[in-house]
Amino acid sequence: MSAEFVLEAQHLRKYYHSVHAVEDISLHIKPGEIFGFLGPNGAGKTTTIGMILGLIKPTAGSITVFGDTVTPFHNTVLRRVGTMMGAPSMLMGYSARQNLRMLARLYPQVNAERIEYVLKLVGLKDVNNRPVKQFSTGMKQRLGLALALLGDPDLLILDEPTNGMDPVGMHEIRLLLRDLASQGKTVFISSHLLHEMQLICDRVAIVRQGTLVAEGSVVELLARENTTRVKTADPNRAAALCKEIGNGSENIRINGVYVDIQGLVVEQIVEHLVQGGLTPTEVFPIQNNLENVFLQLAQGTTKG
Numbered sequence: 215m216s217a218e219f220v221l222e223a224q225h226l227r228k229y230y231h232s233v234h235a236v237e238d239i240s241l242h243i244k245p246g247e248i249f250g251f252l253g254p255n256g257a258g259k260t261t262t263i264g265m266i267l268g269l270i271k272p273t274a275g276s277i278t279v280f281g282d283t284v285t286p287f288h289n290t291v292l293r294r295v296g297t298m299m300g301a302p303s304m305l306m307g308y309s310a311r312q313n314l315r316m317l318a319r320l321y322p323q324v325n326a327e328r329i330e331y332v333l334k335l336v337g338l339k340d341v342n343n344r345p346v347k348q349f350s351t352g353m354k355q356r357l358g359l360a361l362a363l364l365g366d367p368d369l370l371i372l373d374e375p376t377n378g379m380d381p382v383g384m385h386e387i388r389l390l391l392r393d394l395a396s397q398g399k400t401v402f403i404s405s406h407l408l409h410e411m412q413l414i415c416d417r418v419a420i421v422r423q424g425t426l427v428a429e430g431s432v433v434e435l436l437a438r439e440n441t442t443r444v445k446t447a448d449p450n451r452a453a454a455l456c457k458e459i460g461n462g463s464e465n466i467r468i469n470g471v472y473v474d475i476q477g478l479v480v481e482q483i484v485e486h487l488v489q490g491g492l493t494p495t496e497v498f499p500i501q502n503n504l505e506n507v508f509l510q511l512a513q514g515t516t517k518g
């Protein structure tokens with residue numbers, strides 16, 4: 215294991231009889247980054263996180279966290295990890311502060327000041343003594359985050375942390391995670407909300423049916439899948455001309471009067487269309503997003 219990575223997973227697999235929940239996933243998370251682990255429902259995200267946290271025994275593969283191998287159901291390295299998975303377990307009849315006080319018993323270093331700090335950090339300072347059962351979903355998520363942060367972990371592992379939050383809440387959590395990363399904390403965050411993750415993450419891995427389809431910086435992934443939109447007098451012929459200059463790996467779609475082209479350089483497209491007697495009247499790049507990247511990868515038009 216290289217010290218370069220806070221978390222490293224090598225060739226992870228998890229089979230539940232005939233269900234291949236995770237099929238050869240390797241991950242490399244660097245210190246101080248916000249890493250998004252993205253994919254649709256059932257892609258294998260929670261299973262992977264369960265293996266990272268030593269809660270699920272991998273069928274194959276290995277995991278190291280801060281250089282130590284994670285052994286299923288027996289881990290000391292995870293003391294440096296704060297987690298939030300699914301619905302955070304909390305005592306519904308008690309206030310946020312009381313929930314934090316109870317968890318604080320597990321951490322000798324956590325004092326009353328730390329509890330107040332964490333409450334403020336997640337925006338729950340002013341809810342005072344309201345019991346958690348009166349909280350909205352977003353407030354419960356905030357408390358879940360506070361519980362994860364209480365022990366001042368170096369690595370945060372969050373499974374769908376913004377589920378149920380409104381746009382303002384999501385924005386606040388984004389700022390909070392960014393702030394934590396700037397303090398040197400590492401954040402591993404799983405989600406199916408690709409738009410949201412595009413705004414938070416430095417790097418992402420995209421999974422589909424238990425397999426990694428892409429891993430890289432958000433900037434790289436968006437750039438790699440750039441699309442050029444072209445308008446000509448004859449979209450069918452324009453598409454056919456574009457196909458002539460490709461090697462078959464590009465993605466060319468007719469979209470009304472436009473043709474959307476991925477995998478070809480804009481100058482090359484224009485030159486070939488003009489040579490073919492079809493001068494474009496409009497040529498512009500389409501702002502890409504992770505959702506498009508995922509859809510393209512899912513269709514198997516490109517491989518990560």
Ligand SMILES: Nc1ncnc2c1ncn2[C@@H]1O[C@H](COP(=O)(O)OP(=O)(O)OP(=O)(O)O)[C@@H](O)[C@H]1O
Nearest residue numbers: 230233235253254255256257258259260261262406
């Ligand atoms: N204990 C289990 N036994 C059998 N199959 C399981 C078990 N846990 C998960 N699976 C299956 O493994 C696959 C991956 O599930 P997983 O929960 O890891 O996906 P996910 O990406 O976290 O999905 P979601 O976003 O819906 O939480 C799914 O097909 C799921 O049905």
